[in-house]
Amino acid sequence: MILDDISLQKYGYIERGPLNAINIDPLQRGGILTDEARRALTQWGDGYSVCDFCPGVLDQIKTPPIYDFVHEALPEFLGIDEVRVTNGARESKFTVMHAMAREGDWIVLDQVAHYTSYVAAQRARLNIKTVQNSGNPDYKTEPQGYATAIEEVIKESGKPPALALLTYPDGNYGNLVDAKKVASICHQYDVPLLLNAAYSVGKMPINAKDLGADFVVGSGHKSMAASGPIGVLGAVEEYADIVFEKSPTHKVKEIELLGCTARGATIMTMIASFPTVVKRTHNWDNEVTDARWFSEKLEGMGLIQIGDKPHDHDLMFFEAPIFFDISQKVKKGRYFLYKELKERNIHGIKAGLTKFFKLSTYGVGRDDLNIVVDAFDEIIKKYE
Amino acid sequence: MILDDISLQKYGYIERGPLNAINIDPLQRGGILTDEARRALTQWGDGYSVCDFCPGVLDQIKTPPIYDFVHEALPEFLGIDEVRVTNGARESKFTVMHAMAREGDWIVLDQVAHYTSYVAAQRARLNIKTVQNSGNPDYKTEPQGYATAIEEVIKESGKPPALALLTYPDGNYGNLVDAKKVASICHQYDVPLLLNAAYSVGKMPINAKDLGADFVVGSGHKSMAASGPIGVLGAVEEYADIVFEKSPTHKVKEIELLGCTARGATIMTMIASFPTVVKRTHNWDNEVTDARWFSEKLEGMGLIQIGDKPHDHDLMFFEAPIFFDISQKVKKGRYFLYKELKERNIHGIKAGLTKFFKLSTYGVGRDDLNIVVDAFDEIIKKYE
Numbered sequence: 089m090i091l092d093d094i095s096l097q098k099y100g101y102i103e104r105g106p107l108n109a110i111n112i113d114p115l116q117r118g119g120i121l122t123d124e125a126r127r128a129l130t131q132w133g134d135g136y137s138v139c140d141f142c143p144g145v146l147d148q149i150k151t152p153p154i155y156d157f158v159h160e161a162l163p164e165f166l167g168i169d170e171v172r173v174t175n176g177a178r179e180s181k182f183t184v185m186h187a188m189a190r191e192g193d194w195i196v197l198d199q200v201a202h203y204t205s206y207v208a209a210q211r212a213r214l215n216i217k218t219v220q221n222s223g224n225p226d227y228k229t230e231p232q233g234y235a236t237a238i239e240e241v242i243k244e245s246g247k248p249p250a251l252a253l254l255t256y257p258d259g260n261y262g263n264l265v266d267a268k269k270v271a272s273i274c275h276q277y278d279v280p281l282l283l284n285a286a287y288s289v290g291k292m293p294i295n296a297k298d299l300g301a302d303f304v305v306g307s308g309h310k311s312m313a314a315s316g317p318i319g320v321l322g323a324v325e326e327y328a329d330i331v332f333e334k335s336p337t338h339k340v341k342e343i344e345l346l347g348c349t350a351r352g353a354t355i356m357t358m359i360a361s362f363p364t365v366v367k368r369t370h371n372w373d374n375e376v377t378d379a380r381w382f383s384e385k386l387e388g389m390g391l392i393q394i395g396d397k398p399h400d401h402d403l404m405f406f407e408a409p410i411f412f413d414i415s416q417k418v419k420k421g422r423y424f425l426y427k428e429l430k431e432r433n434i435h436g437i438k439a440g441l442t443k444f445f446k447l448s449t450y451g452v453g454r455d456d457l458n459i460v461v462d463a464f465d466e467i468i469k470k471y472e
Numbered sequence: 473m474i475l476d477d478i479s480l481q482k483y484g485y486i487e488r489g490p491l492n493a494i495n496i497d498p499l500q501r502g503g504i505l506t507d508e509a510r511r512a513l514t515q516w517g518d519g520y521s522v523c524d525f526c527p528g529v530l531d532q533i534k535t536p537p538i539y540d541f542v543h544e545a546l547p548e549f550l551g552i553d554e555v556r557v558t559n560g561a562r563e564s565k566f567t568v569m570h571a572m573a574r575e576g577d578w579i580v581l582d583q584v585a586h587y588t589s590y591v592a593a594q595r596a597r598l599n600i601k602t603v604q605n606s607g608n609p610d611y612k613t614e615p616q617g618y619a620t621a622i623e624e625v626i627k628e629s630g631k632p633p634a635l636a637l638l639t640y641p642d643g644n645y646g647n648l649v650d651a652k653k654v655a656s657i658c659h660q661y662d663v664p665l666l667l668n669a670a671y672s673v674g675k676m677p678i679n680a681k682d683l684g685a686d687f688v689v690g691s692g693h694k695s696m697a698a699s700g701p702i703g704v705l706g707a708v709e710e711y712a713d714i715v716f717e718k719s720p721t722h723k724v725k726e727i728e729l730l731g732c733t734a735r736g737a738t739i740m741t742m743i744a745s746f747p748t749v750v751k752r753t754h755n756w757d758n759e760v761t762d763a764r765w766f767s768e769k770l771e772g773m774g775l776i777q778i779g780d781k782p783h784d785h786d787l788m789f790f791e792a793p794i795f796f797d798i799s800q801k802v803k804k805g806r807y808f809l810y811k812e813l814k815e816r817n818i819h820g821i822k823a824g825l826t827k828f829f830k831l832s833t834y835g836v837g838r839d840d841l842n843i844v845v846d847a848f849d850e851i852i853k854k855y856e
Binding site: 089090091093095096097098099100101102103104105106107111113115116118119120121124125126127128129130131132133134135136137139140141151152153156157160161164165175176178179182186190191203204206207208210211308309310313314315316317335336337338341343344346347349350351352353354356357359360362363366435439 | 473474475477479480481482483484485486487488489490491495497499500502503504505508509510511512513514515516517518519520521523524525535536537540541544545548549559560562563566570574575587588590591592594595692693694697698699700701719720721722725727728730731733734735736737738740741743744746747750819823
């Protein structure tokens with residue numbers, strides 16, 4: 089190909105199709121920007137905008153107030169000693185794994201861990217031991233499973249794993265495990281616990297100290313109304329010096345962060361949304377109420393909500409034999425549901441899925457949730 | 473601290489001070505957004521916006537046309553077989569180092585390498601051998617220095633380094649080393665060469681194949697008019713399978729990229745600016761002419777341009793004894809230059825610097841460059 093006017097036509101400014109749809113994709117709900125963040129984008133969009141007054145490293149920038157945000161506001165918000173911003177939750181996890189473990193060491197993951205936890209461990213060249221869950225339909229992880237997994241690692245390798253990770257909640261079923269118990273079990277074996285809170289920090293109150301976590305990881309674009317990619321990484325004092333070790337040759341630069349991470353508009357949108365994000369975590373009970381109401385409505389139509397029930401999170405997984413049956417009979421086959429929803433301006437259930445799918449009710453509000461509920465109802469009746 | 477209305481006041485929407493200044497900071501020039509990229513920000517700002525139609529991994533997304541961009545346009549633009557987007561040039565470099573080397577292996581860096589090359593090597597736990605340069609005032613790196621460094625590594629460790637890196641240009645003096653010769657020397661020892669082109673890809677024509685580089689790294693926010701953090705990483709076919717190895721458990725996910733990287737507005741601003749960026753690289757000769765003109769003007773006032781002369785890049789380093797002398801005499805001391813420039817709406821020379829500083833003329837244009845030249849002239853005359 090030659091990069092001429094014709095071949096370049098497909099690039100340039102492109103519109104986002106489902107921008108104004110009711111988007112119930114769990115990936116999208118917590119990352120919708122606040123008005124303040126949208127305004128911040130136009131101010132701070134240029135490449136290295138935040139570096140105008142950089143004293144040498146991102147988290148030390150006083151203008152704009154990144155220093156205060158990283159060293160005062162975020163530690164308070166997450167309930168942990170030291171915080172840095174990263175390029176995302178997965179990068180936060182890799183950073184901890186890479187700093188805390190050496191090639192060939194073991195890590196314990198809950199079986200329902202996000203794929204990026206597995207891939208981060210693979211990148212750090214670690215061995216993975218998983219904590220099993222109860223399987224269908226609850227997929228419940230018992231805290232005691234961490235003791236079993238840790239003991240298996242000790243038996244196989246002669247020492248405890250370098251780290252354990254709990255996904256809080258997991259990204260498939262939205263289950264919340266008793267993190268305090270998991271932390272207490274891990275600490276009995278002197279194993280530090282990383283809480284992957286990519287779907288919770290910024291939506292619900294998360295306090296690492298209260299939960300007993302040694303590391304907490306959040307996602308800006310997933311749950312903190314920030315433009316991605318950006319994440320947060322909190323560490324207790326005991327491990328902060330390891331994870332945030334400074335370069336021997338470039339004294340202010342932290343090795344695992346490669347000096348600076350979210351160096352641009354991403355951090356400024358996170359800061360712009362932060363006051364709203366702090367406040368919305370106080371509204372969490374109402375979000376859970378909405379999720380449960382929505383789940384009941386769908387179950388009333390014959391769908392089955394998988395995972396914790398009653399549910400404690402906006403992310404929910406449904407089994408929908410009724411839609412699967414329709415897909416077997418109609419012309420458009422397994423794409424019928426996506427198309428029917430699209431006609432009703434609802435986006436977020438992957439095209440082609442009918443039997444199993446996940447969605448999120450976070451911040452949708454009762455009015456739009458009613459539209460979604462009515463849409464499901466209409467579609468079922470249409471094909472009866 | 474408590475996160476209440478008062479303490480949260482300092483966050484939210486914040487204005488960028490020097491937004492409308494003539495900004496000659498080398499970090500900033502190549503990352504100023506195009507109008508198309510600014511519009512893209514408002515469309516794609518939401519967290520995971522590009523993932524509406526994700527088939528499982530970022531570079532495979534067809535809507536928007538990320539697949540075509542990553543697999544057709546960028547390989548053509550960089551002259552290399554396989555390309556991925558990353559979270560920045562430093563992340564690209566770490567990815568290559570981590571994939572190509574193992575703990576304790578050696579890497580060869582030019583002494584003037586960017587600090588992130590050193591820190592990335594430290595993160596990958598490699599030993600570093602540097603290629604010396606000629607020192608003040610040219611800081612010239614001779615390609616033959618790579619042979620010397622490689623042979624030293626062989627002598628010390630019994631095998632060649634896992635990788636060599638050339639900074640093209642370096643971020644201090646803007647020097648361009650004969651990359652072809654460096655590549656040819658490295659290949660004589662079977663050492664792959666990584667070209668760190670963070671200050672060149674997106675500004676000047678860079679073709680990895682023509683230069684003989686095995687890897688090429690660029691920066692979206694530094695030089696491709698993209699909102700950061702975002703970078704590009706190109707690899708020749710021979711090494712692509714190593715660097716972009718897929719997960720054994722999650723078949724479509726690339727381990728070193730942790731699955732997906734620039735998953736949001738960053739990639740969409742890079743795509744939005746891409747047609748303009750391609751075209752502006754064809755204007756490189758005029759940029760070099762502007763840089764040389766500017767350098768001559770400043771040298772005419774008694775400043776000394778350090779590094780290659782005549783210069784071949786917009787990034788230039790100056791020694792300014794005349795400003796240093798003034799700083800010794802005036803009240804505001806070493807901050808006088810920053811303040812004088814600020815009064816003239818010129819930003820980008822770090823506050824406190826007078827004797828040595830770097831700047832960039834990239835895309836400033838003769839009108840604004842004249843304003844900068846006149847400002848220097850006025851300031852010198854004012855304190856005579």
